[in-house]
Amino acid sequence: MAYLDISKVGISFARAGIRTEVLREVDLQVERGEYVSIIGHSGCGKSTLLNIVAGLLRATAGGILLDGKEVNAPGPDRAVVFQNHSLLPWLTVRENVGLAVDKVFRGRKSRAERRDWIEENLRLVNMMHAAEKRPAEISGGMKQRVGIARALAMEPKVLLLDEPFGALDALTRAHLQDQVMEIHARLGNTILMITHDVDEAVLLSDRIVMMTNGPSATIGHILPIPLPRPRNRLELVEDAASVHARAAVLEFLYARHAAPALAA
Numbered sequence: 545m546a547y548l549d550i551s552k553v554g555i556s557f558a559r560a561g562i563r564t565e566v567l568r569e570v571d572l573q574v575e576r577g578e579y580v581s582i583i584g585h586s587g588c589g590k591s592t593l594l595n596i597v598a599g600l601l602r603a604t605a606g607g608i609l610l611d612g613k614e615v616n617a618p619g620p621d622r623a624v625v626f627q628n629h630s631l632l633p634w635l636t637v638r639e640n641v642g643l644a645v646d647k648v649f650r651g652r653k654s655r656a657e658r659r660d661w662i663e664e665n666l667r668l669v670n671m672m673h674a675a676e677k678r679p680a681e682i683s684g685g686m687k688q689r690v691g692i693a694r695a696l697a698m699e700p701k702v703l704l705l706d707e708p709f710g711a712l713d714a715l716t717r718a719h720l721q722d723q724v725m726e727i728h729a730r731l732g733n734t735i736l737m738i739t740h741d742v743d744e745a746v747l748l749s750d751r752i753v754m755m756t757n758g759p760s761a762t763i764g765h766i767l768p769i770p771l772p773r774p775r776n777r778l779e780l781v782e783d784a785a786s787v788h789a790r791a792a793v794l795e796f797l798y799a800r801h802a803a804p805a806l807a808a
């Protein structure tokens with residue numbers, strides 16, 4: 545059985561007496577250590593799917609198993625990083641990460657071990673130099689790095705990234721993508737990431753999951769990205785397999801499943 549097994553998941557919402565089916569029969573198996581991206585037009589249900597995996601929403605059909613255990617509530621085995629950082633503004637960078645570490649490891653690690661663990665994770669994202677700063681005193685990219693450190697510090701079984709680089713400028717985004725690639729290479733995390741960015745999906749993923757448009761969205765196609773790692777963004781620009789993968793995703797999104805407004 546796959547490490548993360550999303551099986552025939554569906555969800556519908558009722559509003560003013562009308563039921564809308566957002567997702568139908570979503571089937572996805574993710575192996576341990578795999579980096580899987582989900583791409584699809586705005587509103588198709590990507591965040592809804594991620595929130596179901598996070599346990600923040602309950603599927604109305606199907607189910608999810610993580611490492612053989614049913615997912616039906618949020619838990620520290622699934623850490624989420626959102627597009628807009630969710631750091632507590634009154635705490636320092638170190639305290640923000642510390643809060644998560646204390647929650648997960650109190651009773652299992654001593655105070656000194658927890659302090660070292662916080663530092664190790666801040667070092668992993670190159671944020672030790674700003675450990676005593678508060679979120680308002682650091683840049684958007686730095687805040688996302690702290691969010692990633694906080695998520696990694698929980699040692700989740702799966703890291704859920706909801707457009708983690710979406711609000712950043714292009715250069716900061718590239719820098720952070722490289723950092724996440726390095727961390728993934730070093731730690732072997734299992735990652736499920738939502739993105740709108742085709743190049744980002746090709747650069748980072750082992751597989752790209754392409755969603756059809758909603759309502760009743762589902763997985764239209766899953767594209768393996770057979771590029772060797774470590775990957776280098778400059779080399780990929782002219783790499784035939786990379787160019788081919790990019791074209792396949794663009795074709796899916798803009799020819800076969802154009803956004804409703806574009807298709808009209």
Ligand SMILES: Nc1ncnc2c1ncn2[C@@H]1O[C@H](COP(=O)(O)OP(=O)(O)OP(=O)(O)O)[C@@H](O)[C@H]1O
Nearest residue numbers: 557559566584585586587588589590591592593758
């Ligand atoms: N709690 C809810 N109640 C009612 N409708 C909801 C709820 N959550 C999501 N939806 C609807 O589900 C659909 C999918 O939303 P979702 O945010 O998952 O899409 P998305 O693909 O992540 O979009 P984007 O790329 O713009 O972030 C939308 O039509 C949204 O209005």
